[in-house]
Amino acid sequence: MSGNTVYINATSAYFPNEPVSNDEMEAYLGYIDNKPSKSKKIVLRNNGITNRYYALTKGGKPTHTNAQMTASAVKELFKDDPDKIKEIDLLSCGTSSPDQMMPSHGVMTHGWMPEIGPVEVVSPSGVCCAGMHALKYAYLAIKTGDVTKAVATGSERFSGLLVSDVFEEEAQKLKELNENPYIAFQKDFLRWMLSDGASAFLMSDKPNAEGISLRIDWIEGVSFANEMETCMYMGAEKQPDGTLKGFMDFTPEEVMTKSIFSVKQDIGLLSDNIVPLGGQKIKEIFERKGLTADDIDHFLPHISSDFFRSKIYDLIQIYGGGIPYEKWFINLYTVGNVGAASIYLMINELFNSGRLKKGEKLLLLVPESSRFSYMYAMLTVV
Template identity: 70%
Template sequence: MSLNEVYITRTSHYFPNQPVGNEEMEEYLGYINGKPSKSRRIVLRNNGITNRYYALEKGGKVTHTNAQLTAEAIKELFKDDPEGFKSVDVLACGTSSPDQIMPSHAVMVHGWLPELGKLEVVSPSGVCCAGMHALKYAYMAVKTGDAQHAIATGSERFSASLVAHQFEDEVHKLEELEQNPYISFDKEFLRWMLSDGASAFLLSNKPNPEGLSLKVEWIEGLSYADDMEPCMYCGAEKLEDGTLKSYLEFTHEELGEKSIMSIKQDVKLLSPNIVPLGGRPLPELFERRGLNPDDITWYCPHMSSNFFRDKIYEEHLKLGHHIPYEKWFVNLSYVGNVGAASVYLMVDELLHSGKLKKGDKIFLLVPESSRFSYMYALLTVV
């Protein structure tokens, strides 16, 4: 069977509302126990984020669902070509923050887009790599000829799980027990890291007749879950032995008292592992794919925090892969950490920046701390 070449022919993004600066965050997310956070400034100083987006009004009222954000990004793909909706065969939507456990995220997105008509819909689950899994599914559908045109998306709406009232039951329980009425750093840490937004790619078996397209050379992934315990999790509690206790095993009261449905991250496990594990497969991958680091024109590494910037750079040096900072294209500081959408947002901004020329090679690296998974991809500008 002959395989098609696959091209990203359009990209788009959608952010809810206006950007939120560092000093405004608690006006949207609220004050836990009515008090300003003690950790906010420390986390912000390290993560280097100055603006992010929330699908909230001040005071915490929700303005958009995740599915709505994603649908708006998809509409942007076709704002100048409304008939283009009819040619799409596959919709693949990745997120780590779906609006509900079921129905799946992608079918909820489809529900906001009757213009698409009947088509195949896929919802990869996971965390930051979920967007790349959606991209790979769309890529393979076009590659094999099952689809001529496919949409892949990455999106997040973290803010709804970060608002203060999500933690009030836990704080009140701590007060009843006469303990320090502050939630753990593993829970509060992520309140100052995450952002809402969505981005979409249109994939085709032919490049644009005019203008630039991005040829997808390859996409690969790797999981370390066979020997790494969970690091980032939601809907569970981490036990002393490193295993997770499911939300299904807690009483209704315990779900609130322990903030079981909030996002948590084991920061002690994160820092020593997230960068080295991501670098470990690169020498073999580059050799097998015939990729020389010098051939990379633009490097788009997804980073949850600017704290990891120099660590990633130094890891490449250790591996003999020098990728100078002038080749990096990262927008973390002014869009925030948008999880599964982050790499999409980098590619989208880069494609519309005027910086690209035909022949440029764009290397993507997406880490996921949930149980340490990684996705890698190479795009060529054509």
């Protein structure tokens, strides 16, 4: 596709409050049935996370909305010249945890930044791929010449779903958990995996005059919902035939007693499919574009847990010739799994690290287990 070349000119991140260590988590999220979790240590051992952030006080009181955090990340892009925020033509905000169902997350974020003025706003939904969809919308809008400057964001505020008073007490399957780490992705266990934060990119059709920019070479995605049933869901209950029964079809009492608004995953589906399906598209992209692993200088895979790192490594070995770990960049361990924001947070940290050299190529991989969607992109440092 011809058109304007698109660049990421600046990146930012916003984390609420102070980092929370593994030992402090239940001080923020609370105890289920007033007992310390028996599964927490096992889940944390598998996911490798040592710090994360919550938009909560100790005791579980909210401190920020998703929209407030996202607006703070956007404003951070313009900290050296706040007036330049008025030059934005488009605000594209991806999340899987909006503060409400209506209005959209994007317009609520815009509402915290009246100084921008009236602009186009779009709010891709979904799960981890939502941030990449926001990025692609902004990329295409600039590429077609429809806008000149855009901001794309990824953000999450999961902590409101993780506090103990929204959870029903569930048996801790410790023996099963030890034998099958995939069990760590079920409802209660997601408490030890998800965290809050926001990140933003300033994008335009021109590279920075000084310093580096990231040229977006391509962004591609694929969904396997045509052949796969739902794996990760919220606001619904999975039925025996694999379909979802949405929250509108439950009574208010059922919504509460069945914890309809907690996040859940179908572990069997996840373990059998999340990595192999992602590899199918990588293989096709590499072959179509004539790419090999040698062409990649930095590999940024969004992983929800360190458990998946070796699985993805083996897959790339099969499909792409192998990308050695020294080319990988993952900050899951220090910022947590921030869903749609995770790929932004990785890019932000690497962009501002001083490590990038002009001409280097970054391969992005973002899987989404909800109904098995994947996004991929290639960026070049210029």
